[in-house]
Amino acid sequence: MSVEIAHNLETIQQRITAACLRCGRDPQDIQLIAVSKKKPVELIEAALSAGQTLFGESYVQEFIDKHQVVTGPVRWHFIGALQSNKVKYLAGKTELIHSVDRLSLAKEINKQWGKADDVARILVQVNVGDEASKAGVPVDKAEELVRQLSELPHLHVEGLMALPPYADNLEQVRPWFRLLRELAEKIDTLNLPNVSMATLSMGMSHDFEIAIEEGATLIRVGTAIFGARE
Template sequence: MSIAQNIAEIENKIFANKVKLVAVTKNHSVSAMLEAIAAGVVAVGENRVQETLAKYPEVTVRAAKPVEWHLIGHLQTNKVRQIVPLIDLIHSVDSERLAVEIDKIAGTLGKRQEVLVQVNVADEDSKYGISVNQALPLAKFINNLENVRLCGLMTIAPFSENPETVRPVFKELYQLFGELKGLNLANTDIKWLSMGMTNDYMVAIEEGANLVRIGTGIFGSRQ
């Protein structure tokens, strides 16, 4: 199927749940991104700072309509200065040090940078993210930063051919999301639960996700 047909099929599945789609564009061309935007995508997600910097100018000029830019991959503190001017939502804040650097750079731009805390629910060594028991303390820390607004949580579940096996991961993050909302932190806007990718997004939605990150399901395999 075409990119437009893939998007239509995904949006038909998620529409009733009021879930937002982020098209993951890592290793996909600007022309493919433009095709996705023309087909209705309102948010694109990049994993790497350098790739974002390379694509951003051309996409911004050529896209038929404005699009949100999300950074969904790991962010090193030394790359914050480059990426904060471009990004609407950073999904991958996992330390006080990174949050402080984002706050500093956003402050120089007169910007309130929206972020999610990335939680490594499954405690996988191969993935970034803060542990479940450290997530709420980090949220409270971010709440005290002037130029950062915490908007929710993100996780990457272990890959599995059977998405039912990772349902407990999504269930646990949804519970944590509820606890975070219950803190009623004054300077936050807790609205996004970012979980679910091509292989498991419907299970993630069933467990409360309202932001899903889909690449292969839209664009096919990465080049």
């Protein structure tokens, strides 16, 4: 399995490079997050041994369990829906939280990181397709939320995240990625304190090349590395 995972990671890097060549970007500007939720520690360690150091988890308890046992140069991102009462378990353990979509959650993150006089790095999750089944701030409310977050001293907003509507035809997904990039560009012009729009977390196993072409800096890939979730 470790050989297979190493091969999968190599293939993905080749696809990243090809996508960057098509749109004139530097492959070094793209970070690959191995989405390891619901995957056993053995597979994470196999990916680690193949050189993958950045992993994304979506469930707090599962993340805490893995954080305690996985050693080595691991960088953890939290990419799933987050309840305010679970924030305290992430403090000091995650490099970036992708899924901040409301002020109440942000205030709790600010409070928990503030206890250690630290600054939480976060992304604002935007519901680009206005889907009832998905979390995220509505597009037309995103700027207002970022303005509110900019006033919290223990937060740094580093950009935006989205999980766009699924489509087999990838060209139907492209406008959603473009929408997120254009929203980030618009917010960036506001020059808000504690806010940068340098990071765009978008694109998964089936559509990350399109996301890269539209400006993604972080891609979240699980199935193409670890296989389908059981």
